[in-house]
Amino acid sequence: MTLHLTNARIPGERGLLGNLINIAIDDGVVTALDFIGHTTSVTLPSAAKAARVVHGDEQIIDLDGRWIMPGLWDSHVHMGQWAQTRYRLDLSDARTLAEVAHRAGERMRAGDARVVGFGWRPAEVSGEISLELLDAATGDVPTFLFSADLHTAWVNSAGFREVDLHATQTGELSEQACFDVGKRVAIVDEGELDRWVDAAAREAAARGVVGIVDFEMANNAAAWRRRVAGGTDVLRVETAIYAEHLAYAIESGMRSGDTIASTQGLVRVGPLKIILDGSLGSQTARCFEPYPDVIGPRARGVLNHALPELAALMGRGWAAGLEPAVHAIGDEAVAHALDAFEAVECRGTIEHAQLVRSEDLRRFAPAGVAASVQPGHLRDDRDVAERLWAGRTSQAFPLRQMRDAGVEIRFGSDAPVTALDPWQAIQAAVTRTGDDRSAWHAAECLTVDEAIGASVRTHIAVNQPADFAVLDSDPLDMPVDDLGSMKVSATFVGGRATHMAL
Template identity: 30%
Template sequence: MKRVLREAHAHIFQLGRSLSMLELGGCGSAEQMLDAIADRAKTLGEDEWLLAQGARPQGWDNPSWPGRAQLDQAGGGRPVVAWCFDYHAMVASSSALTHARIDASTTIESGVVELDEAGEPSGLLLEHAALRMWNSVPEPDDAQRRELVLAACRHLIGLGFSEVHDLKAQPWLGTVLSELLAAGEIDMRFELFPLVPDLKASIEAQRAGFDERVRIAGGKCFVDGTLNSRTAWMLHPYADGRPEHPSGVAMMTTKQIDNALLACKEHGLPLASHAIGDAAVRAVLDAIERNGCERTRCRIEHAELIDAADLRRFVELGVIASLQPCHLLADMEALRRAVPDRLDRVLPIRSLLKSGLAPGVDLLFGSDVPIVRADAEDSIQAAIHRRRAGMSESESINPGEAIDEETAWACFAPGSES
């Protein structure tokens, strides 16, 4: 029997973009990477950008990135940017660097422009320097956008999803999805959560006419950072935190969370808050209580750590827990280093269900694709085994919070109300 699934946390346009990029994960050397780039370049228009991702030089016998001159040659002089698999580094060709106005004299806070022996950029960019480059890549035009969104939807349909929630929906996304639905190119349901500042424009677009299978379902905000950068906001310091923010980073003040809630409420909509650390989760629950937003179907996205004192508050305040258990598979080592004393607080799925949340109704599973792949099997594996396939039971993270397979699939079941 083929299951019908809901992906409760996706980024549709970014997925389409990442599907369209040259994948370098299979390359075992700089030479192979350059060959792959040269092959792709042949399929592109003269000045068309060549975007690639997934390179893993760390796994090569010679772990050096190809240089800028090699990229220029392989790419036929066109702008080329190629991400490392972890999105913290990239290499860029000469014309790409020129386009981004990055040269030997460029300094970028929290970023590195590596120089070669001649004192010129080698092509390798780290952290914020890589981001500067990426942000200067031209945005796809309307026709390309439509194709990227369509490719993403087809990819998700192929994985069994009939309903998708986009948790940072661009104001134009609902219109493009509606066109694809009306043209009969796809048939699925969408709930869109634009960033709170984009809500107004998104609702105006909806008023202009969406397909009945698309709706603006709430606003989105970011209350903290991420676990891997130790910026998820925790109640207790990390075991290996950064001196400048030992317990992570609160990216919003109490007042700002209140305002985000109220801005959504004004439109009769709930707020979906990115909150990974237990302090961020508590701050959101507090705000929902303080502002009388109980039972408005506000959502907390991620909630990787939840303090015991806050467990019952989800059901008491009518808050939806939108979880991505699949991240546990990638984060196991990071969690052991970061919160070794509080692994029992990591993704307490069983306790949340026991407190009264119903799978597929107010406890939802998703993936955060394209940060990780959207395959539901990954979250099922994490939810029932709490470890990667092939690992021994003793390596599981917080195994007391494991749930059975049927319940795990139920967290992917599309809602009856939609």
């Protein structure tokens, strides 16, 4: 059956009659574009004033002058964590560690057999972290409180016993130790997790999302095969492989871009994920200059791989057909990652790239390295960056400089660190503020068109995938402060409606 999307507008066309288009779709691909007033191949039957009509072997959906654009991608998501976080204790607005502990205690007293919280910010909450403080609030109920960046966890004594670890003096775990505990805590009933992921996927589709790159810290191919078989079929997914699973991936013949069997063509093998440094909020992002008031071996953050080791790991993956995606936030980590890309001579992405020296911005494009960035972080990290990266924030989230240097930019959310909502990312990149303050380093703002371009993979053209978002407003002709609340009327993946609110 041929699907016709009729009476659509292209953003920026101001809605003149001559700019309305009809789009024909067969087998998930655009087969014709007809501009009304020029060549029109679709004649609506008299009954077609309804939004959706089946007419013979054709289905017609009248978009009634709404705007249509390529569907949106979120290029950095932790889908399982995002799905679970919405059911965890929200600590995002806590301002002191005492408040964090108090809220965990309230949840414990409500009868939870285990308390899992998320969202507190180590660099922003006041007070001294201690095991005694958390134990006093939570008693014998295992408690795990993860920071907003997922790089730090505050665990009570009962929690350490549950995961068979010796308690640290403060109860704090960071980086790999935090990740390891996070994986243990994330083990929930398979069916329940799949239901949560399905709900999160459908919410994403309702925001115009057609695809995600899933960086969940697990061997995810089997999970997504199971989810698609169970009806979670509203998103395209590229599922990353972590270094700990590299041998298995190579043995299995997995290559980036390959379709995973029994997923309706929706799930593909993603990149090889390598975590090079930490995060800004946990003061573990690797920088050339030390953090204020931090001494010792971590004064400049952490660097998980020396250059020879990093290049060898990337080279091993690349030789097997796996494209590297290197987590690098601090300026030294970004430079280090670029050194490795140049040594291996492979393409790939640097994930986050939050602080980048100007001389390193010029290295991305010649090396074939894209910047996979999360504009929502610039709003959340604005104040902490001014404190921890004082004097260097002109190079923080340097989106305009990246674009001017010819860097391919891909937007994501890093959900659950920020919400899985590309419209929020687009607004953040355009306005560079999340409150009533003026833009932070306004020279780095992108245009709306540029920000959308970093959020899509396809075009509206013949032979392109029929992955679309249908909007109630023209994003190129509306107040930029309203972009984050864009109303999405419909979403299509391969010509199949995954969200419909016409």
